[in-house]
Amino acid sequence: MTARLIDGKAAAASLRATVAAEVAKFRSATGRSPGLAVVLVGEDPASAVYVRSKGKATVEAGMQSIEHKLPADTSEAELLALVDQLNSDPAVDGILVQLPLPPQIDANKVITRIDPDKDVDGFNPVNAGRLAIGLPGFVPCTPLGCLKLLRAELGDLAGKHAVVIGRSNIVGKPVAMLLLAEHCTVTIAHSRTRNLPAVVRQADIVVAAVGRPNMVKGDWLKLHATVIDVGINRVEGDDGKSRLVGDVDFASAREIAGAITPVPGGVGPMTIACLIRNTLVSAARRDGYQLPEDL
Numbered sequence: 001m002t003a004r005l006i007d008g009k010a011a012a013a014s015l016r017a018t019v020a021a022e023v024a025k026f027r028s029a030t031g032r033s034p035g036l037a038v039v040l041v042g043e044d045p046a047s048a049v050y051v052r053s054k055g056k057a058t059v060e061a062g063m064q065s066i067e068h069k070l071p072a073d074t075s076e077a078e079l080l081a082l083v084d085q086l087n088s089d090p091a092v093d094g095i096l097v098q099l100p101l102p103p104q105i106d107a108n109k110v111i112t113r114i115d116p117d118k119d120v121d122g123f124n125p126v127n128a129g130r131l132a133i134g135l136p137g138f139v140p141c142t143p144l145g146c147l148k149l150l151r152a153e154l155g156d157l158a159g160k161h162a163v164v165i166g167r168s169n170i171v172g173k174p175v176a177m178l179l180l181a182e183h184c185t186v187t188i189a190h191s192r193t194r195n196l197p198a199v200v201r202q203a204d205i206v207v208a209a210v211g212r213p214n215m216v217k218g219d220w221l222k223l224h225a226t227v228i229d230v231g232i233n234r235v236e237g238d239d240g241k242s243r244l245v246g247d248v249d250f251a252s253a254r255e256i257a258g259a260i261t262p263v264p265g266g267v268g269p270m271t272i273a274c275l276i277r278n279t280l281v282s283a284a285r286r287d288g289y290q291l292p293e294d295l
């Protein structure tokens with residue numbers, strides 16, 4: 001039997017509709033709209049596409065989108081000054097500085113400068129620390145999207161063995177922290193892991209976030225494992241056209257997995273839905289407004 005497809009596009013549409021309904025209530029209660037500031041430095045075409053879809057999702061949810069496009073030669077000091085200005089702007093509830101940044105700018109410095117209580121990306125060290133020790137804060141959007149898909153698919157995750165492949169600060173580490181908080185047994189595998197297929201074969205849940213096209217093969221999987229593919233790799237197909245593939249070899253994996261996310265249409269759309277979710281959560285916290293617990 002082939003795996004169930006986990007429809008991230010549908011789950012994202014549903015989360016976005018829920019957020020939009022809550023934004024409408026927030027607006028009538030407080031008289032203002034949540035605001036998300038997105039900062040793009042330079043003109044990397046992929047980043048420009050993402051920033052556009054974030055802006056569109058923000059407006060569709062009834063929130064205010066504040067876009068700052070800066071030239072590629074912007075200095076670190078100029079970007080830090082903009083972050084300071086957004087930190088102190090009461091209309092701004094969320095700040096996202098699109099990564100990657102040009103080489104003259106130290107991304108860690110910029111991320112650290114964002115007010116942790118406006119850090120809807122959850123990349124500031126304060127929010128990474130809050131997640132690690134179980135305090136409320138902002139959880140990075142892609143990991144949160146993965147968790148929401150897993151909960152919808154599996155329900156309670158307690159006791160499941162999750163193998164996270166990849167240890168980045170933006171996906172691997174935070175997704176591992178979230179799964180640990182859900183009482184999973186968590187293994188973090190990476191490029192130096194020995195006998196990766198044997199490690200992955202132990203997993204009830206596989207989260208692949210390494211950025212290597214089609215790396216995880218079907219015969220690495222335990223029968224009926226749940227597979228979350230975070231990879232978004234642009235590759236050239238047999239027809240010479242470019243297409244998106246994940247970190248999981250979808251064709252072989254779907255024959256063994258119990259459920260699997262496609263690429264595109266899996267985790268990606270959830271990332272954006274969670275961004276607008278985090279922005280609403282930020283606005284609500286800043287105004288002392290009560291949202292439903294399970295948003």
Ligand SMILES: Nc1nc(=O)c2c([nH]1)NC[C@@H]1CN(c3ccc(C(=O)N[C@@H](CCC(=O)O)C(=O)O)cc3)C=[N+]21
Pocket residue numbers: 050096097098099100121141142232244263264265266267268269270271272
């Ligand atoms: N500060 C910061 N925060 C981010 O969250 C952030 C970032 N920088 N830099 C770039 C990555 C990438 N990212 C994606 C968002 C949506 C899709 C998405 O919607 N993907 C669609 C298709 C996209 C397509 O067709 O190109 C899908 O997978 O179905 C993918 C990737 C957010 N990022």
